[in-house]
Amino acid sequence: MAEATRSEPSSDRRGFFRGMVRGMALLAGGATLGLLATRAQAARTVWQIDPHKCTMCGRCAVECVLMPSAVKCVHSHGMCGYCELCTGFFEPDAPNLHEGAENQLCPTGAIERTLIEEPYYEYRIKENQCIGCAKCVAGCAAFGNGSMYLQIRHDRCVDCNDCAIARACPTQAIRRVPADQPYLLKQVNEP
Amino acid sequence: MSFQWLTRRALVTRTLSLLGLGAIAGIKAGCDRSESCPPREVPQAFRYDITQLAADDGGLPHFQSIRSVQTGLIGAAALTAAPGGTLAVAHDQEVIVLDPVGDIVRRWSTDHRVLAVHVTDDQSVLIADTRHVHLHNPAGRRLESWMVGNERARLTGIAAAGDDLFVADAGNRTVSRYRGGDRVWQLEGFHVPSPYFDLAIGPDNLLWVAHTGRQRLEAYNHTADLIRSWGEAGFAITGFSGCCNPCHFALLSDGRFITAEKGLHRVKLHDADGKAIALVINASALGIDVNKPVGIAEQQNRVSPGPLVAGLGQDRVAVLHPRNGGLHILQAPDEVS
16 A cells, blocks of 8 residues: 555656656647648738739629629728719719719729718728729729729639639739738828 | 441441540630630720720810920929929939920939929029928029928928918828918818829919819918819819819919819810810820829829929920820910910
8 A cells, every 4th residue: 555655656757757748749749730731821822913013904804714703893991082073983974973873983883982071982892793894993093093903802712723814814913922911902102 | 247337337426426526625625725815805884995085175276286305204293484494393303404495404413302393583493302392502502491291291382482482282281381481371171182282373473272182273362361263073175084183283474274184194274264275285195095004103103193284484385294204395376375
């Protein structure tokens, strides 16, 4: 009984060291797996549009294998002038400056115009209606600040090996980017 | 025997048929993946085309070109008339003085990017960078500097009359009057969606400001009272197109206006009441394709994508386009001279 009592601490210590070694081995294994997973994520790439090379040709709307296209207009509100007369929203020769369909540039009515405070209006893209035709992007770039631009939305892009819009793009504006940084966003300029 | 022949013939026929179908499918698939295949047609409804609007002159008489030269001043930020019929151009970190036909007379450098320039009657040169105004002598030596803007400032226009200095700040959307380095008053409440906010002093001593978010020109007296305004939004020749127009303007000695618009890239002459009376130059004559998108890089570099204008006497106008560096000297037609 006494021997058994003496041997217990020795057994516990050995068990403790064994447990510690096992724990460290598991930790090291987990760390290795985590590192590998991070590296795999970093190495993975997805398609994205470089807004500085995009010429708003409209092909993103018709060439993507998805219907409607995975390309959507995104709007940088920090760059927007909140204009009453927004050339990304209104037809160039719009009869009136209100939200009537006959005045709107977007062929699917995918831009929502909201009065914030006279004379400032906010413009929001309704992604479910946007088909990525870039008509609003062209209007915004021609007259405004270029706050509207196209991006491939990765909640719907199927990431084809051979991206149909990348192949059709006349300026090679579509390229692979790291999957952990899947968007090429415009930056608001500081003076 | 005949059965065997039939079987062989059938086998061959079927094989050839399958091969043919396979070939057709292969060609179709190859065509779908080949770069030589024609791209799909983009519907007209997806295209943004303002060619016709840019070409519309509304039946107005046209200015006649006297001289067009390539200055190489791509990215110029400001153009102004100087005494003796000369022109001063702000380009990057330089001020360039041109003679009345566009040849370079002299140029001098500064240590900052010049965004606005004004030449006084005694040929002193006032220039503005993002936050400061600097006074230089005609040879380019800096005499004095004032800090007039805060960290949000983006100075876009500068004018002087007597001891008064007027500064337009697109970043803060204000116009300020200074005397002896002290601010006398500041006008607020302008809608300036982008850094295009020009001003000039008229022959009647009124301060004219381009309220670009409202597509109009506004006149203020020296006590900051709004005296009058004119201008309306519209792509027709009578209006100012899109947002942030007129991006630049100049006043002639008889009180008429020269206005420049970005987007449609056109320059017009207006009478003293603002009525458009002549087309100075349009996009095609400026060598600009209106459907070619404005380079975002141009905007990021804060290069004005609209024409710069200056009046040379009553009947002559200078237009410099920062996108291609082309300078055009134009003469008013007899109808409006």
